[in-house]
Amino acid sequence: MIERVLLVDDDASVREALGQTLELAELRPTLAGSFIEAKDHIVPGFEGVVISDIRMPGKDGFALLEHARKVDPDLPVILLTGEGDIPMAVRGISAGAFDFLEKPCAPKDLLAVVEKAIKTRALVLENRRLRQQLQAGDAASRMLFGDSPQAEDLRARVRAAAAANAEVLVTGEHGAGTSKVAEVIHLLSDRAMRPFRKHAAASLGPAALKEAFTAAESGSLFLDEIAALPADSQFTLLELLDEPEAPRLIAGTYKSLAEEVAAGRFNPDLFYRLDLLRVRIPALRERPEDIPVLFRHYVAIACEQAALPLPEIPQELLSRLMAQDWPGNARALMNAAMRFAMGLGDEETEADMGLAERMAKVERSFLVEALRREAGNATGAARALKLPRKTFYDKLAKHGIRPEDYR
Structure with missing residues (x-):
């Protein structure tokens, strides 16, 4: 479970009172009475926020702020000041503190600043995660986002298609991202260092199609909306695919090519050639x-x-x-x-959509978000949503949600 708030104050009565305020707001505070005690919690990977008194025996709140910024420059540290310590608090802000509060602190003021710090922290962590995803892993992990089982399946199919040296048919609705999937297939293939070219199929007559093949050399050629390829170009494409050193063809379509064949608008031989490897992008x-x-x-x-x-x-x-x-x-x-x-x-x-369908989708979104925040821990997610355990599991079953998919 993520540690959300670390509260540091050498005065036990103040520490307990502020801790109780945080507990009532379900912010799961960890209490510490000194720099040494708090230091053990502020380590790489700490994802919460820190509230610290400035005046403490030994190393004070400024020392803790300095330590926190060394561990993570973006870690929000809220300083608590006594009467007459406002200049010290301003000094803390200049040193990188997130905010300061004057003691005695009203619960609503404390919670307002802490909630703001938590939201800021969550935003920073999410952006880091996205940057890491862009920088780590293969092209499928970097370019095809999503944590759902459908997204995982898409990445697996893309990797499998990339490993096979054959034509690929990428299907998906308007705006689903067939071009991006085609590019990922190319980047994961053994042709990644060769050209990747993409063209709208509808604009390619036989001569232009031959030029496109030549420009792609022995890399990959993506033809978007292959169903719109002119009839004479379809015959030309079949011939070009049999040439030595031809680029790998990746075709995209939002239409059913089988229906296009049945309607006499698409060459059946080309359809069977393309339909060997199919990657469907879920809506x-x-x-x-x-x-x-x-x-x-x-x-x-x-x-x-x-x-x-x-x-x-x-x-x-x-x-x-x-x-x-x-x-x-x-x-x-x-x-x-x-x-x-x-x-x-x-x-x-x-x-x-009707009201019932909209409400069902909203309910599902809250269930999924709670499970993701709790890393698939159903008990924690049920507690966060203030639902009895049985009710929570009934709702998971109703929406077909599996906690293990979010661990």
Whole structure:
């Protein structure tokens, strides 16, 4: 379980009173009476916030602040000051303290500052996690985000397709990201150091198709919306695929090629050639638990590109996003994230759902978020949601959620 608040004060009565306030707010405080005691908790991996009195025997709150900033420069440290210590508190802010509170401290004032610090800490940790994901692992881990079973399955299928030296058919709805999946397949393949070229299939006549093959050399060629490839180009493509040193073809489509064949609009021989390896991208509505991760990622990218400060993302906004159907999939979610990052609001894009369906999706989002925060610990998640254990498990069964998927 994540340690959320470390409270340090040498006065036992003050320590116990403030600790009780934090306990009542379900903030799980850890209490310490000295620098030495507190130091053992402030180690790499500590994910909480620190509240420390300034005046303590031996090493004081300034020493603890200095230690905390050495361990993690972004760790929020809130300083407690006695009467007449305001200049010292200002000195603490200059040294990097998150905020200060004057003793005696009203519970509402304490909780307001602590909640703000916790939200700031959560945002920093989430951004670190995203950066680490971008920097570590293979291309599938870095570029295909999501913690849901569907996202894990997609990454596994992409890796399997990359390992096979054959044509690949990537299917998915509008905006699902077929181009990105194609690029990941290329980057994971043994052709990764060779060119990756992509073209809209509808614009490729036979001559242009031959030029595209030549430009891709022996790398990978992605043809988007392969169903729209002109009929004469379909025959040309079959011939080109048999040439020595031809690039690997990765085709994308949102249509059913089998239906296109039945309607006489797509070459059956080309269909069977492409249908050997198929990678389907699940729609966002099939994996709503991935929406917060993706939305935060897109917001971070938008803020970085526009040199904007990273805003706090309200939980109620994430819950509302998870309750939507997203017919535009990742592309639509990315647009919503860009609008949010630029302060243009979050336009609602809900599909025509009934109240019961919307409420069910919102309920599912809260269950998933609680399990993710508690690393799959069902008891902790039930406690966080203030639900009896049996009721919590009944709801998990109703929504088909498995705690082990979030460990």
